[in-house]
Every structure is written in structure tokens, then in C-alpha cells.
Amino acid sequence: MAKLTIPEIELMHSGHSGCPGCGAALAMRYVLKALGPETIVSIPACCWTVIATPFPTTALEVPMMDNPIEATGASISGLRAAADAMGLTGQTIVGFAGDGGTVDIGLQALSGMLERRTNAIYVMYDNEGYMNTGVQRSGSTPEGAWTTTTPIEGTSRGKLEPKKDIMAIVAAHNPAYAATLNVAFPEDFVRKVAHAKGLVGARFFHILAPCPPGWKYSSERTIELGRLATDSNVFPLYEFEGGKYKINRKIGRPKAVREYIEGQGRYAHLKPDEVEELQKQVDERWHRLLALEALA
């Protein structure tokens, strides 16, 4: 029998209240599979506040601390300090936050945690908008995407600004480890989490978590879209460790950005020249990443 590539252990239960096809639910499931039961998660206001199910139930087998939306970085610093003060060893402290709670309102607390070298893992699951409140734009929403606050109406053509590059911001703090992960590539995902678990210091994951209602696609396409995001270089898989970048997946002929976006209702308004512009930006970012990797 072939060796399983994904740990069998399940620390997230079915019966959670995520939407069908929820990428954020998969992100939690794989993170916990790789980290194991000696883990505690701190979760701000985000989809996962709700996915975890209301009192007195919980979808997680590990303890969970709720925290307000902007404070995840501080929360895991506090958990780490308490664990150290109480002589707990071997446990993994995890912050598990959405993109708005990380790149917008939570950026200060994240920066503080990284700068303090807090021995913990900060996970940002990126569904590219404020999805729990009903699809509003965040700093992590990509250019051109429809959201309820970047409507397609009159002269408004979706989000005007490019997605905030959180990995560059994190890398500028020189953490012990940072990586992009994608729920559509579980082997790569689990390998990175397991690697990070063995390290000491501040660690950061940027996880792409496709969102059927927010991106407007049918729920069975989450993995397909996730794979397209990486294979079109829209969401490259890479690691940053010891000041060096390493790209984890390079395919000879990347898919067209058009292929990735055409199945998503949030991009349905884009005209061919607008798609061409997005393709140009993706190419530029990819070449910049290749250049960063070449520095190593």
C-alpha cells in the first residue's frame, strides 16, 4: 500500500458551519493535521469565528481562544508568554486570521509579533475580502475584483488597487520562516506546516483559501480554481527562510490568467484589455519573484 502523504489525524470535525467548498475550512484542517493535538489556536473575528460553531459546541479538537479582529499577533504573544511562564514545552501556538484581520486592521499587531520574534505561527487564510461580513473589499482583494464595496456600476469597475503584498511586508521583518500555501496543493501545504513546526521563532503562512460565495463560483470548483491560481502564477508557491526565497512550483508553460479568472463571477465584468493588463501584472510579479529567488 502506498504511504499516505497527508496525516490521518483529524482535529477538525465535520459539522462545522463553513460554506460548501470553503477553502478556509480546508486550510484549518490541513494546518491541524500537520501540527497535531498539542496546539492552541487564537482566532479573531473572521469566517472561522462562525465556522467553529456557537457555544457550547466547537468544531475543533484543540483549544481555541477568540480575540478581536485586530489583535491576533498580540494574542499569540500572550499565549506564548504564558506557556513559557508556566513551563509548558512542545506546544504550538497558532494565530489563525483572515486577510482583512491581517493585512488591514491587524497589521500592527502582526508586525509587533514578528518584530518581537514571538515563538508562534501566524496563519493568514486569504479569501481575498471581508467574506464573513458579506464580501467587502480588503487590502488583500485583487485588482479588478467585484465586491459589495467595489461594485460594477457606472464608472466603478471593481477594486482599483492591486492586492497588498503581505509576504513582502512579513519578509521585511526577517521571520524564522514564511511561506505561501494553497489548499489545492495539500502535500506541499502539509510539508511546509510540518517544517515550520520544527522551527523556533516567528513563522507566517499566507494560505490561499478560495471562497465560492465571495468569488462567485460553484462550490465544487474550489480545488480546480486553487490549482489554476498557482499554475497561472497568480498565487505562486514559495518559501522565505534565512533571508532566501525558494519557489516550490514552476511549470514550464504557465496557464493564462484568463483561464483562472473566467470561471469567477467577481471578474465577469472584465473586458479583454483589462484581463490583458492583469496578465501583465502577474508576469511582472512572477519575474520579480524569480529575481528574488536568484539572489539566494
Place this chain on the structure above:
Amino acid sequence: MPKLVLSGNSAQSYAVKLARVQVVAAYPITPQTSIVEKIADFVSSGKLDAQYIKVESEHSALQASLSAAGLGARVYTATSSQGILLMHELLHWAAGARTPIIMGVANRGVAAPWTIETDHTDTIAQRDTGWIQYYAESNQEVLDTVLQAFRIAEDPSVRLPAMINEDAFFLTHTVEPVDVPEQELVDRFLPPRPDIGVLKIGRRNRLGSFCGPELYMEFRHQVARAMEAAKGVARDTEAEYARLTGRDHGGALPTYRTEDADAVLITMGTASTTARAVVDTMRADGRRVGFAKLRRFRPFPVDELRDLAASVDRIGVVDRSFTFGAMGAAATEVSAALYGSSHRPLVTDFVAGLGGRDLDPASVRSLFEVLLSASPPEVSWPGLKTGEEVTTHG
């Protein structure tokens, strides 16, 4: 018991060391900063075995404290003014999550305009957050109350956070001799934090959670009950502390020469020392006046206040803050508590000493004179400068 010459801020720091606090998370702000500087010295020199998180804001200071307390650690932080305003969201959270954080607060006015001087607006604005609130009169009281607060806050029937407030500069930066109890005595008084209501790694649990209308009220009512329970726990705790140290600060509303008084002034914080002296002076002149110190603002000492009011016809309340559109918070609470009393004295609210304006003996005496006058006003801002005095100032 060694006597050290300590500022109010150092009294906070020594209490933290004696309490064997395990986690401190702090951010500097005038005039609190020397509390956390001193704690940094204690931790660096190995005199206090604690994790010290140098956070990037007060909001993060309280979140880090809260999460550390959620895992069961004994936790302390300190702040002031704008800092506690920034913490406001997490003050609610800390009480709701039943985390017994102890926080020292240097009472300072809030902007605009900028001020760094004594004023109670910063903590009065946190009245409804579910925190126990003490206002100290002396540096000795600061040290003793911080130690007592750990016992009260961590009691299984309470499990609420508590703030120990001290007037900016009047206490924070003024030194006086303070009896610092021996470590062995404090260890007997304050054992390690009870291990209940905390998250345990390796066990399924959630602290915070969310819930619908069918249970939210019950959670809030539990906080209300815990606050009521704190009254009795505080009484017992202070009695035990008095037995061990010989020091008793008189509970939530200690009174002074009120037995046959025609008028009683209620003060908070350092104004109390002045009021006590003025009472003595006026008594020597044959005037029947007394004073009471509102030492604990939350839970509010309703019973003690009604006992006091039973024999008094006029009560003046000194508010070092103001609730715009109504009256000062202490006067509002005093009036509300007395409405259900069998005897209802006249209540006058003196809004005084804001932003560090000095409450010297002459000005406190003038409050008594207004209180004893033919028809004392409901709300008074004594000593306000006239328009011309303001425009020609400086």
C-alpha cells in the same frame, strides 16, 4: 517589615514582584511609565521570574495580557489616559472572558486638549466594562490594594479583572515611606492563581466563543453576579490582609467624622487626604462636617452609602471628571443609590480638580461652605475662570 521610600508607581511595581506575577505586557505612557520600567529592572535582574512582553500598543498590551490570563497565568499590565481609551474594546473582552488581569492606571486627563495631569475621566469612561475599580489615596494604599486585588480578582466566585488607579503625579511621582511586606507573608496571603476557567492545551475548549439571543443574556448576568460576589470577597480579603499586616484601608467607603455631621463630602483618590485635614480644621471651628472616601467605585458600595446617608442631610460629591449632558459619574451613582434609601439627603456635584487643577485646603473648604449654604446647587464647577481671565492667561 521593611519601610522603603516609594512613589506610587514603584509601589505598583513592588506589589507586582511580591505577587509573583508570571506575565507582564506593557507599553509606555506618561505618567505610568516608571511602573513598567521598574518591573523591567526586576525581571532583568532576576528578582521577578516573569515573561515580559514589550508590546507595540496598549491595545496589544491588554490582548497579550488577556490571552496569557486565558491560559492560566497571573498577569499584570499598566497604563494611563489615552492608553486605557485605546484598550476600551479589550476591557470589555477581559471581563466577558472572565480573565483576572490586574492593571495599574495612572489617572490622567484625556485630550483634547492635551494634558498629563490628574483627572479621572480615563477610568470613569471604563465604568461599564465589568472591571473592579479602586482609587488609591496613598502609595501604601496602592501597594496593599494591588496585592488585595489579585486575591479578589482570582477568587473562583469573581474571576473578573481589576484596575488600581492612582492620581497622576500626586501619587505616581511623589514618594513617601511605604511598608513593603515580606515575601513569605505575601505568599501566605496570595497563593498561586486557582486553576479554573482556563484553556488547557490538549483538551477541547473555547474561550470567548459566540452565542445567540438564547444565551447571551445569561453570560452577561454571570458577570453581574460575579461583580456582586466581589463585594463579599473584598471584605474577607481585606480582613485577612489586615490580620496579616495590621493595615486596614476601611473597605469600599471608609468614613471620617461623619457621625453627627450636617454635611459630608465624598472624594476619590488623593483629594481625600486634603478633605480629611479640612474636616479636622472645620471641626476645630465647631463646624459639623465629615467626609467619606469612595475607595472602590466598582462594584459600587450601595449599602455602605445608604448607611452613611441615614444620618446625613447634605452630601457633596467631588467628581474629577464629567459626564457631558448629565452630571459627574460619582454624583450620578451616589444619587441613584440614595433614591432607594429611606433617607434621601440633598446631593451636590462638585466638578473639580480636572486636568490637575489643585484641590488645596482652601478650595475644599469652600466646597463645604457651598454645601452648607441655604440652597446648594445640583451641579457646580467651583473656581472656574471667567472669560476675561482665560483670554488674558499667560
